[in-house]
Amino acid sequence: MTVLHMNKGAGETSYAKNSTLQSKIISVAKPFVEEAILGVLCSDIPESLGIADLGCSSGPNALSVISEAIDIVHAKCVRMSRLSPEIRVYLNDLPSNDFNNIFLSLPEFHKKLKVDKGAGFRPCFVSGVPGSFYGRLFPSKSLHFVHSSSSLHWLSQVPSGLNSEGGPPLNKGKLYISKTSPECVARAYADQFKRDFSRFLGSRSAEMVTAGRMVLTLMGRISNDPSSESAFLWELLSLALLAMASEGLVEETKVDSFDAPYYAPSAEELKCEITNEGSFAIDYLETFEASWDYFGCGEEYVQFSGVRVAKMVRAVVESMLESHFGGGILVVMDELFRRYAEMVDDYLSKNRAKNILAVVSLIRKDAPRSL
Template sequence: MEVITVLHMNKGAGETSYAKNSTLQSKIISIAKPFVEEAILGNLCSDIPESLGIADLGCSSGPNALLVISKAIDIVHAKCVHMSRPAPEIRVYLNDLPSNDFNNIFMSLPDFHNKLKVEKGAGFGPCFVSGVPGSFYGRLFPSKSLHFVHSSSSLHWLSQVPSGLDSEAGITLNKGKLYISKTSPECVARAYADQFKRDFTLFLQSRSAEMVTGGRMVLSLMGRISGDPSAESAFLWELLSLALIAMASEGLVEETKVDSFNAPYYAPSTEELKWEITREGSFVLDYLETFEAGWDYFGCGEEYVQFSGQRVAKMVRAVVESMLESHFGGGILVVMDELFRRYADMVDDYLTKNRAKNILVVVSLTRKEAPRSP
C-alpha cells in the first residue's frame, strides 16, 4: 500500500464523506484548544514578529480544516490589541497528503477571508493561506520559517505499512487481522512500534529544521496509557477484521486479501512518545496529557448523545474506505455498504457490553536553541 497516494478521508459532502462524519475529530480539536492558546501566547510573550508562520499538518478537509487556524488568528489578534501593537502578517500553511480534498478547503477561503475582514477590521495584518501537499514525514517548509505548528488526529497514521509482517517464505504473520491484536505474534507489535519510531523521529527532525528557536508545536493523536499495543483503540480494527472475515467466509471478499491487509496506523504509548522526544533532542517537552475520547458517548457540558453503531461505522468508513478500495480493488465497492452495515451491528453489540474509549494524547513542545558550532 502506497500510503502517500492512497490515504485520504472520503471527499465531497455526501453521507459517507469525512465532512459529514468528523465529529470526533472536532471534539479532539476542542480538547486541545487550551494547549494551542498557551503555545501561541508563548510565541508572542517577548516579541511579535513582522511575519508569523503557522502550519497545520494533516489538515484534511470539511468543517474542521480551518478551525485551528481561525483560533490561532483570534489569539494573535487579541494579543496585539492588548499590547497596542500592529498585527503581523500571517502565513498559513495547510498540509496534507496530495490526495486530500484541497478543493474543498480552497472553496471555503473567500468566506474565511471575508469573515476576518468583518471581525478584525482593516487594521488587521494580511493573512496568506497556502496548501502544501506532501508527507509530513520529511521536509515541507523552508528553514526557520515557522513559529507555530499544529497537528491533530494525524500522527497515528504511519508513512507506510510496517515491513516484517510476512515471513521469509511469504506467509502472512498477522493472518485475519488488520492491526495489532491480542493474538498477533510479538514480532507484529514490534514491527509497528519500530515503524512509528522511525516516522516520529523523522517528523521531529523535519520540524526542527523548519521552526524558529522558541517556536511551539502542539500535537494531538490517538495513543494509549497501557503498555499493551492491542489495548484501547485497537478494538475498532478488531471489529472491522471480524466483519471482513465473516464476509470472506461467504465469498463476498477474498480471504487472502483480508489476511494481507495491514493498517498503516499506530497508537503509541505515552512512554514511547516521551522517549522519542527526548532521544531526538530538538524539543523541550512542555506538556503531555491524556484524555478519554469516548466512542459510546459524545457531547459538551451536560448534553450527551449516545453514539450508535451506525454513527461509528460512518465515521470509520469516512477514514478507511480509500485504503480498503485500494487494497481489495474496485470490486469491494459493491459490498462496501454491506461491510459497514455488519460493522455497525458489531459496534452496537460491543457497546452494550463494554465502555469503549480511545485515548487522546496531547503533546506541547518548544523548539530548543540549536547548539552553537565550536
C-alpha cells in the same frame, strides 16, 4: 502517500460529514494551543508569523484551528496596542487530500476575517502544501507555530516484514495489533512509529524558529499493551471482513494480507522519542480518556451508536480498503459497514469503549538539525 486520504466531498459517507470525533479532539487541545501561541508572542511579535496545520484534511475542521490561532494572535496584539503581524498559514495534508473542498471555503473565511478584525488587522495568506509530514515541507526557520491533530497515529507505511514472500502473513486474519498477534508484529509497528516520529520531529526542527511551539494531538494509549483501548475498532473490522470472506464476498487472502498503517503510542514512547531526537523540549505531555458513549454537538449530547461509529471509520479507511482489495469491494462496501455497525452496537452494549488521546506541547530548542 497515494492511498491514505479521508473520503472526499460532502456526501453521507464523506469525512466532512463524519468528523465530529475529530472536532472533539481539537477542542481537548484548545487550551494548549492558546498557551503555545501566547508563548511564541511572549517576548516579541514578529512582522510575519508562520503557522502550519499538518494533516488538516478537509471539511469543517480544516480551518477551525487556524481561525482560533488568528483570534489569539489578534487579541494579544489588541491588548498590547500593536498592529497584527502578517500571518502565513500553511494547510498540509497528503496530495490525495480534498484541497478543493478547503479552497472553496477560503473566500468566506477571508471575508469574515475582514469583518471581525477590522482595519488594524494585517493580511492573512493561506496556502495548501501537499506532501508527507514525515519529511521536509517548508523553508528553514519559517514557522513559529505548528499544529497537528488526529494525524500522527497514521504511519508513513505499513511496517515492513509483516507479509513475507512465500510464507503466511505474520498477522493472518487481523488488520492491526491483536491480542492473538505474534510479539514480532507489535514490535514491527512500534519500530515503524519510532522511525516516523523521529523523522517528523527532525523535519519540523529545521523548519521552525528557535523557541517556536508545536502542539500535537493523536490517538494514544495508557496500557503497555498495544492491542488495548481503540484497537477494538480494527478488531471488529477484521471480524466483519472475515465473515464476508467466509461467504465469498471478499478474498480471504486479501483480508490476511491487509495491515493498517496506524499506531497508537504510549506517553512513555512519545517521551522517549522526543528525548532521543533532541530538538524539542517537552512543555506538556498528557493522555486524556475520551468516552465513546457520548460525543458533543454544542450543548447537546447524543448517545453514540454503531451506525455513527461505522460512518466515521468508513470515512477514514475506505480509500485504503479500495486500494488493497481492488475496485470490486465498492460493490459490497455498504454491506461491510452495515455488519460492522451491528458489531460495534453489540460491543458498546457490553463494554465501556474509550479512546485515549495524547496531547504533546513542544518548544523548539536552539541549533536545529540540518535536513
